[in-house]
Amino acid sequence: MTGLRLEISLGAIAHNARTLVAHCDRRGIAVTGVTKVVLGSPAVARVLVQAGVAGLGDSRIENVERLRRSGLSTPVTLIRSPLLSQVDRVVAMADRSLNTEWAVLAALSAAAVRRGVEHEVLLMVELGDLREGVLPTNLVRLAERTVRLPHLRLRGIGTNLACHRGTRPDDAKMAELSRLAAAVERAVGPLAVISGGNSANLDWLATTDDVGRVNDLRLGEAILFGREPLERTPIAGLRTDAFALVAEVIEANVKATAVAGPTAQGAFGPVAAGRDRGPSHRALLAVGRQDVGPDGLQPPPGTSVLGISSDHLVLDTGMEPLAVGSEVRFGLGYGAVLAAVTSPFVRQVLVEAPVVRPRRPVPHGPLAATA
Numbered sequence: 347m348t349g350l351r352l353e354i355s356l357g358a359i360a361h362n363a364r365t366l367v368a369h370c371d372r373r374g375i376a377v378t379g380v381t382k383v384v385l386g387s388p389a390v391a392r393v394l395v396q397a398g399v400a401g402l403g404d405s406r407i408e409n410v411e412r413l414r415r416s417g418l419s420t421p422v423t424l425i426r427s428p429l430l431s432q433v434d435r436v437v438a439m440a441d442r443s444l445n446t447e448w449a450v451l452a453a454l455s456a457a458a459v460r461r462g463v464e465h466e467v468l469l470m471v472e473l474g475d476l477r478e479g480v481l482p483t484n485l486v487r488l489a490e491r492t493v494r495l496p497h498l499r500l501r502g503i504g505t506n507l508a509c510h511r512g513t514r515p516d517d518a519k520m521a522e523l524s525r526l527a528a529a530v531e532r533a534v535g536p537l538a539v540i541s542g543g544n545s546a547n548l549d550w551l552a553t554t555d556d557v558g559r560v561n562d563l564r565l566g567e568a569i570l571f572g573r574e575p576l577e578r579t580p581i582a583g584l585r586t587d588a589f590a591l592v593a594e595v596i597e598a599n600v601k602a603t604a605v606a607g608p609t610a611q612g613a614f615g616p617v618a619a620g621r622d623r624g625p626s627h628r629a630l631l632a633v634g635r636q637d638v639g640p641d642g643l644q645p646p647p648g649t650s651v652l653g654i655s656s657d658h659l660v661l662d663t664g665m666e667p668l669a670v671g672s673e674v675r676f677g678l679g680y681g682a683v684l685a686a687v688t689s690p691f692v693r694q695v696l697v698e699a700p701v702v703r704p705r706r707p708v709p710h711g712p713l714a715a716t717a
């Protein structure tokens with residue numbers, strides 16, 4: 347297969363998802379698998395469901411609709427507060443949504459009444475990352491008003507840390523979430539779900555003695571990239587190679603590393619002067635910023651990216667000449683995948699389909715006694 351493509355290894359994703367589901371399950375925590383980076387890809391979602399996630403989550407209604415149209419019956423949560431202009435689509439396609447605004451909750455209720463369905467909501471509480479969330483002092487009051495809305499079910503509460511300001515999920519913040527859950531329950535009765543956060547919570551999970559009331563984590567990055575997002579370190583036992591971008595060489599040459607003559611700005615602003623290392627082998631690749639950002643693009647060992655404009659990438663291949671028509675494979679970080687899946691020029695190829703194995707039967711009878 348030729349041309350610019352994003353290879354997605356379903357085997358790597360399946361391995362990571364199974365490992366993390368088991369890891370969380372040992373602490374009584376269910377995993378909501380987050381598919382937003384891959385735009386709600388039904389193939390990736392199926393892999394997550396087979397790995398045992400309790401539900402799926404995505405931040406955009408378009409992706410939720412894509413998941414639903416693919417025929418999945420797993421519960422789907424819209425993990426960004428619904429747009430007021432989209433509440434009808436939300437109650438039609440998402441089983442649940444994460445919410446922070448009274449106006450949106452009231453509109454969801456009205457939409458659910460119109461459609462004759464029940465819609466479940468979790469209230470998100472602000473615990474220090476300063477992105478979404480009702481202030482802790484207003485949470486109980488919002489819960490009390492929410493449970494009075496027809497056709498809405500208050501399923502639980504949640505919080506989100508790390509994404510905006512890098513706020514670390516720790517014992518103090520998670521204890522605060524548990525305390526708030528208890529306060530809400532005193533006011534409105536039992537909550538089924540306490541959603542403690544995202545992949546950035548895994549470090550907390552690995553080190554805490556007490557998960558408190560937390561019984562759900564919404565995991566995207568850790569499953570898809572095998573890294574924890576606080577320091578981007580690889581998680582032991584997980585694969586970090588689920589995504590690769592393959593681009594084709596359209597010119598091969600030996601060129602100087604320094605520019606002769608006066609310089610000004612490049613296509614994307616000021617250009618670093620760079621060191622004159624003499625001539626080197628250069629490969630020009632048919633990929634650019636319209637397909638992938640300059641960040642999080644990992645070139646093959648022994649090569650380096652000298653620059654990337656709208657539709658050309660300049661790769662220094664050192665002593666190694668590359669032939670026109672040959673292919674170069676890049677590893678990708680979160681931002682790079684986000685860009686690549688959103689480019690109409692990047693074809694997606696699913697590789698290494700996982701072996702579909704039946705879920706291991708629960709031991710019973712004499713087996714269980716000896717286990």
Ligand SMILES: *Cc1c(COP(=O)(O)O)cnc(C)c1O
Binds near residue numbers: 425506544575
């Ligand atoms: C993106 C997102 C997640 C998943 O975050 P990862 O770091 O990819 O695990 C969870 N919750 C919310 C609200 C999000 O926006």
